[in-house]
Amino acid sequence: MHSRTSHEPFAIHDSVVAPGTQATVEIPVSQQVTGLRSTLPLRVMHGSNHGPCIFVSGAIHGDEIIGTAVIQRLLERLAPAQLSGTIILAPAVNIYGFAAHSRYLPDRRDLNRSFPGAEHGSLAAQLAHCFLQHVIDRCSLGIDIHSAAVHRYNLPQIRIASGSPYLSELAMAFGAPIIIESPLRPGSMRALAADRETPMLLLEAGEALRFDRFAIEVGVAGVLRVLAHIGMIDADDGLADVEVPLRSSRSSWVRAPRGGVSRRECKSGDVVREGELLARVGGLFGENPEDVISPTDGVVIGHATLPIVNQGDALFHIAEIDGHGHAGEHADSIVEALAVSEPPFPAAPLLDEDEVL
Ligand SMILES: [Zn+2]
Structure with a gap:
């Protein structure tokens, strides 16, 4: 662990945050239709001791608010005096969508397809550029928290790019029930971070516009374990004695065979077998x-929560498990857990985070 007892203040926009303190900073983004200036609120927690700078972000899709709850609980658990390094917390990155309960911005763009953005570009481009300049470019690690779209639920799952042993290790430290390797989407924050060689973990958990206790608890515990693992807080990262997590590199959606009313027979987190009944869809009567x-065969990692369906609506997201002979097995070290959890074949195409289907 880094253990210098004093280091430089952290300068961001018009603020200087002293070691061992925290501050809320409002970064100017743009001007709204009424003439009001809009700002991106960040909390900077600057540790007493030297260490890495990381960010935790929520609501880059404005209606995916689980990250906001996770960040509020992290603020109750963390103290700059006990921190090595710096955490930038962004509870509502898409400030416009957050206020409007919408995934998108008022210009109908998706912020997570608008990176790297541009200072004089569209509203989404300006916001992306602001977040890039003031947050991503300052950090050596990011944890971005999403949830499923409206009327969908996601089993808490960590999504990482394939082929990075360090990301695998961090995902293991996070300790979500399942690790999913998924491709990077052009314009997404993850793709941009990968270009800049900033490792990023993406947590998908819960449902849009809802706080969900399990999703929040997985998020808080996961961030704290990652902080412990990289030496930013003095706590057990739980990795001396780990369970091999479920791991998947391919998944598929199961769709409604007819329009009508669905009766679910299973939910996210359930293990299912090929041929197993997931739901019945009947008429109004x-x-x-x-x-x-x-x-x-697989694990249900997402499901529709709205039982009123059109033919073809996506009802269940099922992940096929790689090397499932090892899943949930006890391992004596993270090295051993990593070894047995590695997928036996290259990652196949998998749906991106909470894709609108
Ligand atoms: Zn999202």
């Missing part, structure tokens, strides 16, 4: 029900 059947 329950007539002519059709079975929804799992096409594969």
Whole structure:
């Protein structure tokens, strides 16, 4: 662990944060239609001791507010006097969508497809550029927290790019129930961070516009374990004695065979077998029900929470588990856990974070 007892203040925009203190900083973004200036609120927690600078962000999709709850609870648990390094907390990156309960910005753009952005670009481009300049470029690690879209639930899951042993190690430290390797989307924060060689973990957890206790607890515990693992806080990272997590590099959606009313027989987190009944969809009177059947062995990592469905609506997201002979097995060290959890084949295409289906 880094252990210098004093180091430089942290300068950001018009503020200087002394070691061992924290400050809220409002970064100017743009001007709204009414003439009001909009700002991006950040909390900078600058530790007493030297260490890395990382960020934790929520609501880059404005209606995915689980990260906001995770950050509020982290603020109750962390103290700059006990911190080595600096944490930039961004509880509502998409300030416009957050206020409007919307995934998007008022210009109807998706912030997570607008990176790196531009100072004189569209509203989304200005916000992306602001976040890049003041946050991502200052950090050596980012943890970005998302949830499923409206009327969907995601089992808490860490998404990482494939092929990085360091990201695998951090994902293992995070300790979410499942690690999913998924491709990087052009314009996304993860793709940009990868270009700049800033490692990023993406947590997908819970449902849009809802606080969910399990999703929040997984998020808080995971961030604290990562902080412990990289030496920013003095705590047990839990990695001396680990469970091998579930790991997946391919998944598929199962869709409604007819329009009508769905009765779910399973939920996110359930292990399912090929041919197993997932739900029945019938008419308004329950007539002519059709079975929804799992096409594969796997784990349900997401499901529709709205039972009123059109034919073709995505109902269940099922991840096929790599090397499932090892899943949940006890391991004596992170090295051993990493070794047995590595997928046996290169990652296949997998749906991106909470893709709108
Ligand atoms: Zn999202």
